[in-house]
Every structure is written in C-alpha cells, then in structure tokens.
Amino acid sequence: MAVLMTTLGPLRADQLGMILPHEHVFVDLRTCDKPGYAEAYAADVIKLMAPEIERARAAGVTAIVESSPVGVGRRADLDKAVSDATGFPIIVPTGIYREPWVPPWAHAADEDALYHWMLGELKGNIGGTGVQAGWIKLSVGDNGITPTEAKIVRAAARAAAAVNAVIGSHTIRGQVVREQVDLIERTGYSARRFIWIHTQAEPDFALHLEMGRRGCWIEYDNIGTPGTDDAHIQNILRLLEAGLGDRLLLSHDRGWYDPAQPNGGVPQPYTYLSEVFLPKLREAGVDEATIHLLTHTNPFNAFARE
Ligand SMILES: [Zn+2]
Numbered sequence: 001m002a003v004l005m006t007t008l009g010p011l012r013a014d015q016l017g018m019i020l021p022h023e024h025v026f027v028d029l030r031t032c033d034k035p036g037y038a039e040a041y042a043a044d045v046i047k048l049m050a051p052e053i054e055r056a057r058a059a060g061v062t063a064i065v066e067s068s069p070v071g072v073g074r075r076a077d078l079d080k081a082v083s084d085a086t087g088f089p090i091i092v093p094t095g096i097y098r099e100p101w102v103p104p105w106a107h108a109a110d111e112d113a114l115y116h117w118m119l120g121e122l123k124g125n126i127g128g129t130g131v132q133a134g135w136i137k138l139s140v141g142d143n144g145i146t147p148t149e150a151k152i153v154r155a156a157a158r159a160a161a162a163v164n165a166v167i168g169s170h171t172i173r174g175q176v177v178r179e180q181v182d183l184i185e186r187t188g189y190s191a192r193r194f195i196w197i198h199t200q201a202e203p204d205f206a207l208h209l210e211m212g213r214r215g216c217w218i219e220y221d222n223i224g225t226p227g228t229d230d231a232h233i234q235n236i237l238r239l240l241e242a243g244l245g246d247r248l249l250l251s252h253d254r255g256w257y258d259p260a261q262p263n264g265g266v267p268q269p270y271t272y273l274s275e276v277f278l279p280k281l282r283e284a285g286v287d288e289a290t291i292h293l294l295t296h297t298n299p300f301n302a303f304a305r306e
Contacts, residue, residue, distance in 0.1 A: 002304040005134035006063060006089035007080045016089075017062040019299035022168075022197060022221040022251035023270055025049050025066050025082055025090060028073025028259050032103050036259060038073035042081035045257045048264045052255065053086045059274035063089045065251075065303060067168070067197070069137035070106070071097030073259065076126040091303055093137035094121035094159075096152050098170070107148055114155035122163050135303050136160050139170035139197075145179055153180060157187035164305040168195035168219070174207030181216060191215035195249065195302060198222070205235060212244040217302050221251040224272030232277070233284050245290055249298055250277075
C-alpha cells in the first residue's frame with residue numbers, strides 16, 4: 001500500500017485530498033556560514049505560519065510538501081512544531097541544495113557516506129526529530145552539474161531507489177534536467193521518480209514535453225506569480241493534449257518564515273491555486289476529473305512510496 005511519509009506519520013491516499021507539492025514553511029536562503037543562519041524559536045514560527053496553514057486548510061488543502069533541504073535552512077523540528085500545533089501533515093525532505101549552499105561536511109563526505117545519510121533519514125528519522133523524510137530535494141547549477149553536485153545526485157539516486165522515494169531537483173534549465181536524468185538512470189534509478197522543480201523557468205516548451213514523455217514529473221510551481229496565469233493555462237492545456245496530465249504537478253512555492261527577516265518576514269498565502277487559478281482552469285475547459293488528477297492524485301502518486 002502506497003503511503004505519504006508526513007510529520008504526522010504515514011498517510012494513505014484515502015486519508016488525504018488536495019496536496020500542494022512545492023511550498024515552504026521555513027527557509028533561509030543565506031549560506032550556512034552567516035550568523036543566525038536557520039535560527040528561530042518554534043513559538044515564533046508557529047505564530048507566523050499556523051494561520052497560513054489554517055487558511056490553506058480552509059481552501060481545501062490537506063497536506064503541504066516542505067521543499068527546503070539542507071543548505072537552505074531545513075529545520076524538520078520547526079516543521080514538526082507547526083504540524084503538531086495545527087494537526088496538519090507536512091512532508092519533509094532529506095537531500096542537499098546546490099553549490100554554493102552545499103555545507104562543508106557534504107563537500108567532504110564521499111558518495112557512500114551521503115547515500116547512507118539520506119537512506120537513514122528516509123527509513124528512520126531526521127536528527128532525532130521523529131520526522132521521517134518523505135522525499136529527496138536537490139538542486140544543481142544553472143549551467144551544468146558540478147562534481148560535488150554529481151556526487152550528491154548519485155548518492156540520492158541510490159538512496160531513493162532503495163525505498164522507491166521521489167527525487168525533486170530545483171533545475172532552471174531543461175538541458176541540465178536532461179543531464180541529471182541521464183545520471184540518475186546510469187545510477188540505476190528511474191525518470192518516473194524524478195520531479196523537474198521550476199519547469200516553468202525553461203522557456204523552451206519542447207523540453208517540458210521531452211522530459212514529460214521521458215517520464216519525469218513536470219512541476220509548474222510559481223502559480224500565483226502576477227501575470228503568469230495565462231501562460232500556465234496554455235502550457236497545462238498543451239500537456240493535457242499530449243496525454244501528459246498524469247505527469248503534471250501544480251504549486252505556489254510560497255510561505256514562509258525567513259530568519260533573515262525581522263520576525264520571520266511576511267508570509268505569502270498557500271491559497272491562490274484553490275481560490276483563483278483552478279476556477280480559471282475550469283473556465284478554460286478543464287473538467288473536474290482532470291482537476292482532481294492534477295491536485296489530488298498526482299501529488300500523492302509523486303511523493304508516496306510503497
Ligand atoms: Zn521552493
């Protein structure tokens with residue numbers, strides 16, 4: 001039976017509804033050598049983010065995928081605190097962001113050590129938090145994969161393959177996605193368990209089609225960015241026409257508590273998809289069954305494992 005590994009334990013598809021596959025509860029985009037990096041009190045994070053979780057829940061959202069890996073302020077304990085305070089499940093990743101956010105210990109570690117670390121978090125829990133990692137989040141450079149990033153991708157492919165986890169990678173250029181999926185397949189894992197995070201950043205739609213046909217998840221995850229709705233709807237209709245509706249994920253890439261800002265900054269709500277975008281998609285002729293596929297079934301299938 002496929003389950004989603006969440007902060008509230010494993011959940012089945014029949015226990016969940018709409019899932020947002022790419023959001024953030026907590027992020028620090030400074031590198032880890034900066035003073036105060038990734039530091040915050042749980043009470044402050046709860047105070048800022050619990051109301052956003054409640055707004056998402058009121059808009060029909062039943063789970064959120066946290067997309068902050070090691071390197072950009074992953075704090076599974078803070079995700080867990082927000083989750084416990086709201087009774088709302090969050091899916092937390094293992095994995096490491098790209099250079100220059102790769103921490104010194106990960107530069108120093110060899111591929112085997114990184115593999116064992118990621119597998120340990122996917123099978124056990126993240127640093128004594130009691131949170132089992134639900135997926136692997138990575139990133140690679142915009143102009144190609146560095147040797148350190150390649151080491152991390154290979155380790156991730158091996159760890160993900162061991163438990164059928166999905167790998168999502170922040171990748172701006174389609175050409176670099178192709179290289180990454182080549183590397184994952186050479187390491188023995190599958191394009192079908194790879195999410196191209198920020199697909200919309202690649203202007204060449206032919207690459208969206210190519211990677212979707214190859215089996216990758218295509219993720220349009222800046223829904224709600226002003227002025228992008230029409231382009232998103234056009235791309236979604238083209239993917240549906242190409243028979244790739246079961247490869248498509250939609251999210252906002254919003255939130256979050258930012259420790260670099262006073263009091264965590266001003267969070268962006270997780271509600272645009274439900275309240276504004278999906279009604280526009282219906283108006284454009286997308287039927288209810290397809291909306292359900294895109295917002296319920298696909299995110300569950302992408303992140304769930306046996
Ligand atoms: Zn993000």
